[in-house]
Amino acid sequence: MHRLAITTVFLASTASAHANPVHGKLELPTTLPERPPPSVRGFVERVENPKKPIQGISVTPYLLVVLENDTSKADSPGQVKWELAGDSFTKPVLGAPVGAQVVVKNTSHVARTLVAVEDAKLIGNGLINPKVGEKSFTVSDAKVYTITDKDAPHLVGKVVVVASPYIANVSPEGKFELDAPEGSYKVRVFYKDHWLDQAESVTVVAKGKTEPTIKITSLAAPAAEKKP
Amino acid sequence: MFWSKIWFFLIAVAAVVALSFALVMPRPAQTASRNEETRRLTVACGVVNIVLEADARNRVELAGKFARNEDVERELADASAAATLDEKRMKQVRTVGEKVMEGIKGKRNPEWAIMVDKKGRAVARIRVEDTEFGDTLAGRPLVDDALAGYLRDDIWMFGRTTFLVAASPVVKGTEYVGAVVLGHKIDTEFAKKIVGKSLLVELGFYLPKDTIAATSPAALEQAPMTSRIGTLLGPDLSSDCSNDNNKPMPLTAGSDSYTALVSRLPGEAGARGAYFSVFSKQTAEVGFWDTVSGVTKDDLGFGSFPWILVGGLFVVVLGVGIFLMLFESDRPLKRLTAEAVRLAKGEVERLAEDAHPGKFGSIARSVNIHIDKLGREAKSAKKDLDQLLGPAPEGSLGTIDLLATALPSVRPGGPAPAITPPPISEFKFGDSGAMAARPPLPPARPAARPGTPPPVAPPPAPKTTDLLGGGFESAAAPRPSIGTASTPPLTLDDDILGGVGATPTPGPLPSGPVDPYFKSVFDQFLAVKKSCNEPTAGLTYEKFSEKLVKNRDDLIAKTGCREVKFTVYIKEGKAALKATPVKDE
Numbered sequence: 001m002h003r004l005a006i007t008t009v010f011l012a013s014t015a016s017a018h019a020n021p022v023h024g025k026l027e028l029p030t031t032l033p034e035r036p037p038p039s040v041r042g043f044v045e046r047v048e049n050p051k052k053p054i055q056g057i058s059v060t061p062y063l064l065v066v067l068e069n070d071t072s073k074a075d076s077p078g079q080v081k082w083e084l085a086g087d088s089f090t091k092p093v094l095g096a097p098v099g100a101q102v103v104v105k106n107t108s109h110v111a112r113t114l115v116a117v118e119d120a121k122l123i124g125n126g127l128i129n130p131k132v133g134e135k136s137f138t139v140s141d142a143k144v145y146t147i148t149d150k151d152a153p154h155l156v157g158k159v160v161v162v163a164s165p166y167i168a169n170v171s172p173e174g175k176f177e178l179d180a181p182e183g184s185y186k187v188r189v190f191y192k193d194h195w196l197d198q199a200e201s202v203t204v205v206a207k208g209k210t211e212p213t214i215k216i217t218s219l220a221a222p223a224a225e226k227k228p
Numbered sequence: 229m230f231w232s233k234i235w236f237f238l239i240a241v242a243a244v245v246a247l248s249f250a251l252v253m254p255r256p257a258q259t260a261s262r263n264e265e266t267r268r269l270t271v272a273c274g275v276v277n278i279v280l281e282a283d284a285r286n287r288v289e290l291a292g293k294f295a296r297n298e299d300v301e302r303e304l305a306d307a308s309a310a311a312t313l314d315e316k317r318m319k320q321v322r323t324v325g326e327k328v329m330e331g332i333k334g335k336r337n338p339e340w341a342i343m344v345d346k347k348g349r350a351v352a353r354i355r356v357e358d359t360e361f362g363d364t365l366a367g368r369p370l371v372d373d374a375l376a377g378y379l380r381d382d383i384w385m386f387g388r389t390t391f392l393v394a395a396s397p398v399v400k401g402t403e404y405v406g407a408v409v410l411g412h413k414i415d416t417e418f419a420k421k422i423v424g425k426s427l428l429v430e431l432g433f434y435l436p437k438d439t440i441a442a443t444s445p446a447a448l449e450q451a452p453m454t455s456r457i458g459t460l461l462g463p464d465l466s467s468d469c470s471n472d473n474n475k476p477m478p479l480t481a482g483s484d485s486y487t488a489l490v491s492r493l494p495g496e497a498g499a500r501g502a503y504f505s506v507f508s509k510q511t512a513e514v515g516f517w518d519t520v521s522g523v524t525k526d527d528l529g530f531g532s533f534p535w536i537l538v539g540g541l542f543v544v545v546l547g548v549g550i551f552l553m554l555f556e557s558d559r560p561l562k563r564l565t566a567e568a569v570r571l572a573k574g575e576v577e578r579l580a581e582d583a584h585p586g587k588f589g590s591i592a593r594s595v596n597i598h599i600d601k602l603g604r605e606a607k608s609a610k611k612d613l614d615q616l617l618g619p620a621p622e623g624s625l626g627t628i629d630l631l632a633t634a635l636p637s638v639r640p641g642g643p644a645p646a647i648t649p650p651p652i653s654e655f656k657f658g659d660s661g662a663m664a665a666r667p668p669l670p671p672a673r674p675a676a677r678p679g680t681p682p683p684v685a686p687p688p689a690p691k692t693t694d695l696l697g698g699g700f701e702s703a704a705a706p707r708p709s710i711g712t713a714s715t716p717p718l719t720l721d722d723d724i725l726g727g728v729g730a731t732p733t734p735g736p737l738p739s740g741p742v743d744p745y746f747k748s749v750f751d752q753f754l755a756v757k758k759s760c761n762e763p764t765a766g767l768t769y770e771k772f773s774e775k776l777v778k779n780r781d782d783l784i785a786k787t788g789c790r791e792v793k794f795t796v797y798i799k800e801g802k803a804a805l806k807a808t809p810v811k812d813e
Contacts, residue, residue: 035376038369042381042394042495043277043284046373049292051399054377086350088367108363153499154368 019179020204022166024212026063026174026189032056033219039154059219060170062192064095067166067178067185067202074165079103079136082157084112084128089147089157093190095167096139096159103136104128104147112155117146144193160190182206187214197222229586232552239545254514261511269476269489272429272506273469277491279422281466283336284381287394287412290332292379295396295408299324300343304398304406308345318361321352329354336421338410339391343398344371345406356386356411365409369496370395374407383414383495383502390414390433390440390497419443429506433493436501446481448507453479453490457503465492478510485510560588568595746773749805752796756803783809 035057038046048054077100083090086108096102106112106128114135116122122145128135139145145159160167166185168176184203189196196219202212294300303321307313325341332338340356348366352358365371370382374395381394391411398406412418419431420443432442436454439447456477460468468474468491476489488507492498514522526532564584570576578599579592750772757764780792789809797804 038373038380040369040382040495040499042370042383043281044288044381046378046380047288049377049379049397049399052377052397052402052404055375055404057376086363086367087365087371088348090364109357109360110363151500154496156367 018181020182020206020208020210021177022067022168022180022202022204022210022212023175023177024065024168024202024210024214026060026065026170026176027213027215028059028174029216029218032059058172059191060172060174061091062093063170063174064093064160064190065168065170065176065178065214066095066160066162066164066188066190067180067204068162068164068188069183069185071183072164072166072180072185073097074099077101077165081105082159083107084114084155086110087152087155089155091157091169093158093160093169093192095169095190096161097165097167098142098161098163099138099140100161101136101138102159103134106130106133106135112149113151114147114149116159117148118143119145123147144190146193158193162188180204180210187212189214189216191219194221229556232549232556235549235552239549251516254516254519257519258511258514261514265487265508265511266476269429269487269506269508270469272423272427272431273489273491274466275427276422276431276504276506277466277469283412283422284392284394286336287338287392287410288379288381288396290334290338291394291396291408291410294328294332294341294410295398297324297328300328300408301398301400301405304343304345304351305400305403307343307349307351308347308405313345313349313351313362315361318352322354322358325352325354336412336418339413340411342409342411343406344375344409346375346404348372348375351406371407371409374409375404377404381495383493383497384411385435385497385500385502388438388440390435390502415441416443423506427506429508431504431506433504434502435497440502444507446484446486446507448479448481448486448488448505452477453488453503453505454501456490457492457501460490460492465494465498468492479507556586560585564588564591567592571595571599742769743773746776749776749794749796753803753805756796756798760798760801760803762803779807783807787811 035054074097077097079101080094080096080103082094082102082104084104084106094102104114109130111127111130111133113125113127114123116137122139123135123137126135127133139159139161142161142163145161147157147159149155166178166180168178170176182204184201187198187200187202189198196216198214198216200212200214202210202214204210303324307317307321310317321343325343329338329341341354342356342365343351343354344365345351348364348371350361350363350365353360366375368382368384370380370384370393373380374397377397377399379394379396381392384391384393391413393409393411395407395409397404398408414433419433419441423429423431423443430442430444430446432444432448433440434450434453436457437450439450456474459473460471469489474490476487479486479488486507487510488505490503490505493502493504512518564579567576567579567583571579578596581589581592581596583589584592747769750769753772754764754767757767776794780794783789783792787809789811791810793808793810795806795808797806
């Protein structure tokens with residue numbers, strides 16, 4: 001049994017006795033996106049190794065599942081922990097309910113200065129010291145923030161702020177786990193930097209596990225939505 | 229002189245053109261030097277790019293070899309399988325990596341190595357931050373590509389230090405188990421190695437506000453270079469060196485001037501604005517004197533300088549100039565001088581105007597005009613004297629023949645004794661010898677004694693006789709008579725000279741006082757008449773002296789002369805008498 005990559009959202013108020021487990025699975029499209037060209041190249045073009053074919057791109061770290069309904073708004077969003085492990089965040093895409101406090105912990109040995117591209121004032125100035133340094137910021141609007149370090153442009157993480165506390169990351173096998181009160185929810189799937197065009201819904205039952213299977217037809221951004 | 233002037237004009241033009249060339253010539257050389265500098269920098273920039281590419285291939289190949297080490301494959305496979313990494317594993321893997329590093333034999337060994345498991349975690353670092361482990365390197369494009377199976381290179385920055393990095397995937401069996409990253413430092417040694425000794429430029433690697441490494445300690449101003457880098461767009465960095473918008477730019481470093489050409493660096497460092505620059509000291513402005521002072525002995529040797537051509541040209545120019553001067557100046561002047569001498573000698577009466585070209589002809593004409601003017605003045609003076617005294621013998625302007633034409637054309641008694649007028653050939657312009665030969669002027673007679681004749685000895689020639697010379701002393705050639713060509717002179721009538729048919733009997737001596745000078749002249753005249761077998765009847769001293777006094781007084785009154793000298797001579801076989809006004813000096 002693979003360990004699921006469950007959400008790191010700590011919802012004090014929603015973690016009530018009424019929460020019911022939801023163990024779902026994403027059926028990913030058979031054709032995954034090709035590996036993009038390198039964002040930066042060296043003096044020479046990259047070459048494939050002669051021993052083994054190039055690995056396909058892994059999409060699951062960039063997927064996020066959110067259950068939403070009219071009553072899903074978190075009364076007390078609490079904190080969301082986010083680990084900066086070196087040259088990347090442990091989760092390249094982080095979900096957070098509106099009003100949550102995002103706490104970034106730098107576990108690498110390099111100091112960083114983070115900034116939100118969409119809102120320069122979102123994160124306070126100053127370095128996040130290596131190993132023990134933390135920096136927190138509160139996300140008050142439902143939107144997607146791009147967090148980066150100007151001194152390390154390759155270091156990019158997305159904070160997806162939603163009006164729901166029921167958020168889960170996806171395991172390499174496409175599975176996700178979260179707890180939600182019984183009820184009917186609309187399932188939203190975020191991939192990399194955009195919401196997918198999903199019209200699925202799931203009903204969380206009062207007793208037992210709810211195991212929805214969400215079929216992802218395409219990872220491409222909907223034409224009408226474009227990028228958030 | 230026309231061609232001489234043209235010649236000197238041409239020489240002046242040639243000199244000005246040569247000077248202009250001398251002043252302008254350094255400029256094309258300067259331009260050529262700058263063009264050469266531009267070409268050299270462009271070539272060097274391209275070569276640096278090529279060398280960096282070649283170096284990248286070598287580094288990638290080295291990373292591949294490193295990754296194919298079996299121990300490395302095994303250790304990374306084990307690490308990838310582990311949920312967490314600990315220090316023990318780190319040291320174990322580092323030992324393996326260190327051993328591999330030591331086994332690398334090459335001209336340029338990597339500075340450090342990092343071994344990454346398939347999750348992107350740094351399992352061990354060798355020779356750089358070697359106590360650090362467990363952090364995630366995934367996320368860096370180089371590491372992501374290596375974990376995906378690509379071999380590639382990049383440029384990383386650790387603080388202020390920049391490294392050329394290369395990475396290779398580590399494959400164990402059929403599985404990717406991690407990646408190896410090797411780093412080579414960009415430092416002065418590396419920069420020197422790239423330019424070598426053949427590029428003849430300096431090389432520097434820069435960040436927008438920092439120098440990474442350079443072959444020269446010159447602190448080039450970086451703002452212009454950074455600004456230029458900002459204008460370079462497009463993915464093909466290798467074309468930066470030949471980009472039309474990226475020409476070599478002038479820069480300063482302290483008091484020195486440089487020319488630099490910049491090119492972007494690729495990779496992560498390139499994304500942060502890193503670039504390299506090839507530069508060299510600007511060629512100094514070379515002016516005329518700098519050019520001249522730069523001439524060496526070798527430049528002036530026969531092998532490298534056309535001395536024969538220059539010398540030949542000089543001789544030709546000089547020869548043509550001298551020829552034209554001789555032809556147009558010296559020779560005509562000599563000819564004019566010679567003719568002037570002949571004129572002075574009396575061999576010619578006028579200068580031959582047509583024989584002298586140009587200005588010399590003008591001079592000749594001017595002289596002739598003056599001669600004509602003098603002639604007219606002399607004739608005028610002669611005419612005046614003729615009016616006063618009667619016509620003088622030709623060529624004897626100041627001397628009046630008193631008796632020649634007055635005397636009978638045929639007189640009994642035969643020709644006069646050999647007292648003849650001086651030959652014209654003896655006359656000289658300004659002949660000081662002739663002047664010196666003359667006796668000094670007698671003292672001026674008192675005005676109260678107008679009748680007192682001068683001594684018998686010939687008085688000094690009057691001023692006008694300077695033109696005629698002292699021909700009185702000569703008797704070589706008789707002067708032509710003025711008889712028929714002139715109006716009758718002041719005549720000593722037959723009552724003085726005696727009638728043609730009268731018996732030549734000398735009259736009695738005057739009863740009054742006798743002027744010794746007139747008496748002397750009278751005696752000479754009488755003697756000459758007798759010697760010429762002319763009749764002397766009726767020729768009395770009283771009439772003779774009376775006439776002489778009258779004529780002398782008239783002559784003094786009209787000419788303003790001081791004295792009048794009377795000379796007896798023989799003309800055409802007959803006695804004649806001349807009156808010559810004697811003026812003060």
